[in-house]
Amino acid sequence: MNLKFGTSGLRGLSVDLEGPAAAIYATAFAGTLIASSQAKPGDTVLIGRDFRQSSPQISAICIGALLRAGLKVLDCGTVPTPALALYGLQKHAAALMITGSHIPADRNGIKFYLPDGEIAKEDELAIGAAAAELMASGTPIDATPATAPDHERDVRMLFVARNTAILATGALTGLKIGVYQHSTVARDLFVDVLRHFGADVVPLGRSETFIPVDTEAVSPETIDLLKGWAVEHSLDAIVSADGDGDRPLVSDETGEPLRGDFLGLIAAQFTGAAVAVTPITSNSGIERCDDFTVLRTRVGSPFVIAGMMQALSDGQTGVLGFEANGGVLTATDFSINGTLISSLPTRDSFLPVLAALAKVAQHGQPLSVISASYSLPVALSDRLENFPTETSTALMAYLRGDDANLEAFLSDVGTIAGVSDIDGLRVALIDGRIIHFRPSGNAPEMRCYVEAETESQAKALLEKGLNLLRAWADSCGA
Incomplete structure (x- = not known):
């Protein structure tokens, strides 16, 4: 059983989680809630899930474990993670979301929420320690599945009410928007919300088989689909999300996906935020916008949340974060x-x-024109899948071990001007380009991020970076 906490939640193979492991971690979570006085026996805990084949079984096992731990459980069904979190905040109830987000279908995970929101890294350590203690005790863990009262309709209604209040009535009238439905739990809610604002909505690509859509590294196959639909239906944009509906995917009128950090920038401006907290991997041009103060963190929502909480403790108002x-x-x-x-x-x-689509409606300009007007550096990213964790660990140790090692590794790429070690290694080159290597926190993958002045330069740099990673893996026999 190889389960671990990554950038957002516990992750591992579905076959592991469909057994005692789910019961162990649900029991550990219940124990830490009660031990920390964040819940008492009889209190309510919520549980939701995505559309993965393994999610219903894992959910049922967790429900059984939580009930045996003395808690009351409400089954919130297949809803977006932010919808489950919102319902938890309203009820002041802890929650579990069964999801592997964007990773392949043979893997799954659990996201944990306290009554006041997402868990922090220290909470992950406490849950992990409690789970380890349960496993070490040798006491058999009951993984008998169970059911709980269905509250999915209430969760959906609350989330729709929140989102239909964000724009004015009819704000998107005149726009024709595609919704790439695939297997995201957000698929029907997107249709409902966009139609509420007057958009002509075209549902696309609905699938009953789980499709892992990574909004940070959109696959060429997905881009081909988006471009084909954009032309076929004369769309102003196509919107979607990852498996659990917490990461957006927006393409412009040509079907070209927009960077997620650009969408975060638009949202920060839309809300009038005074402070934006974002990881080191977000576009370096964001600081040039001058609309808000930018604080940089490591990758992962717990780090962004910690940054936001620090901003609040420093007396800041209007605090928003994005990844x-x-x-x-x-x-x-x-x-x-x-x-x-x-x-x-x-x-x-x-x-x-909604922020991005509102900008299209308000300015009467295509998304491609709006995006180009920001003149951000061209930022691209991709990942190598099935990149063993021990291989990425060895690479990062080698590159950090000596400046000469990093210089030699990048000798065919460019001259180093500066290095950030906030998360992975982000290298600024003397000509202004940026290349960043970072092991994924959720899966055996290695990610490469680049920035350059032009798209051709960025593509060339990304390919060089990926080739360097492939060569390293080959030398390690991976």
Whole structure:
């Protein structure tokens, strides 16, 4: 059993989680809630899930474990993670979301929420330690599945009410928007919300088989689909999300996906944020916008949340966070369209989607024109899948071990001007380009991020970076 906490939640193979492991971690979570006085026996815990084949079984096992731990459970069904989190905040209830987000279908995971929001890294350590203690005790763990009362309709209604208050009535009238439905739990809610604002909505690509869509590294096959649909239906944009609906995917009128950090930038401007907290992997040009103060963190929503909480403790107001994958988090309430939208300090795909589409409607310009007007550096990223964790660990140790090692590794790429070690290694080259190597926190993958002045330069740099990673893996026999 190889389960671990990554950038957002516990992840591992579905076959592991469909057994005692799910019961162990649910029991450990219940124990840490009670031990920390964040819940008491009889309190309510929520549980939701995505559309993966393994998710219903894992959910049922967790329900059984939580009930045996003395808690009351409400089954919130197949809903977006931000919808489950919002419902938890309203009820002041802890929650579990069964999802592997964007990773392949043979893997799954659990995201944990406290009554006041997403868990922090220290909470992950506590849950992990409690799980390890349960496994070490030798006491058999009961993994008998169970059921709980269905609250899916209430969760959906609350989330729709929140999102239909963000724009004015009819704000998207005249826009023709595609919704790439695939297997995201956000698929029907996107259709409902966009139609509420007057958009002509075209549902596309619905699948009953789980499709892993990574909004931070959109596959060429997905881009081909988006481009084909954009032309076929004469669309102004296509919107979608990852499996659990917390990361947005937005393509312009040509079907070209927009960067998630650009969507975060749009959302920050849309809300009038004073502070934006974002990971080191987000576009370096964001600081040039001068609309808000930018604070940089490591990759992962717990780090962004910690950054937002620090900003609040420093007396800042109007605090928002976003990740390079486009998920937007709000640490404070915002007045939008004359309505107070309550804080939701977990990744949300709906706010950035609505902010981007509102900009199209307000300015009467295509998304491609709006995007180009920001003159951000061209930023690209990709990943090598099935890149063993031990191989990426060895690479990062080698590159960090000696400046000469990093210089030699990048000798065919360019001359180093500076290095950031916040998360992975982000290298600024003397000609202004940026290349960044970072092991994934969720899967055996190695990611490469690049920035350059032109798309051709960025593509060339990305290919060089990926080739360097492939060569390293080959030398290690991976």
